[in-house]
Amino acid sequence: MMTKDEFQKTIIFPIGEPNPFGEYFDGQSYLARLSEEQVGIANVTFEPGCRNHWHIHHADTGGGQILVCVGGRGYYQAEGEDAIAMGPGDVVNIPPEVKHWHGASPTSWFAHLSVEVPGENFSTEWLEPVDAESYESLA
Numbered sequence: 672m673m674t675k676d677e678f679q680k681t682i683i684f685p686i687g688e689p690n691p692f693g694e695y696f697d698g699q700s701y702l703a704r705l706s707e708e709q710v711g712i713a714n715v716t717f718e719p720g721c722r723n724h725w726h727i728h729h730a731d732t733g734g735g736q737i738l739v740c741v742g743g744r745g746y747y748q749a750e751g752e753d754a755i756a757m758g759p760g761d762v763v764n765i766p767p768e769v770k771h772w773h774g775a776s777p778t779s780w781f782a783h784l785s786v787e788v789p790g791e792n793f794s795t796e797w798l799e800p801v802d803a804e805s806y807e808s809l810a
Contacts, residue, residue: 672719678780682742684714686782695724695797698774711787717745721781722774722806725750725798734767734790738783745781746809747773748801754809757783772801776809 679686687703690696698721706712728736738747740757747763748754750770755763757773765771767790775781787793 672778673780675718675780678716678743678782682714682716682782684741684782684784686716687714690715692723692797695726696774697722697724697800697803700774705784710789711785713785714741714782715785716782717743717775717780719775719779720777722746722801723772724800725770725772727770727796727798728765728767728787729792729794729796730767730788730790731792732790733788734793735769735788736765737786737788738763738765738773739786740781740783743781744776744779745774745783746776747771756809757781770798774801774806777807 685703687701690700690702699718700721701716703714740761745757746754
């Protein structure tokens with residue numbers, strides 16, 4: 672299994688520090704804020720097997736999130752839909768008010784840019800963890 676330092680050498684953006692939102696993740700993730708002007712952009716890195724909990728990005732107008740995979744292999748899943756495998760260069764546009772999760776595959780590191788689409792009264796509602804059995808079936 673690749674170490675954190677080895678994975679860092681495969682991606683252009685910094686891995687960052689342990690994610691301050693870690694309580695909403697199963698496993699270890701890291702956050703490196705890249706821009707807080709105009710549009711919030713962060714590199715979020717997940718150790719193998721790490722994924723965030725189901726969540727919803729709320730906004731009165733605008734809002735949502737864009738994920739741009741920059742390394743490794745991971746998944747995105749919207750509620751009621753099949754999980755989508757993500758690899759370097761893959762992009763997912765997540766409209767506001769869509770319940771979803773994203774994270775690494777069980778056996779690979781995963782890094783994505785998280786782009787916060789500007790919106791009025793933007794907030795994130797964190798929900799329940801992803802069911803372990805469903806997640807592990809993605810491997």
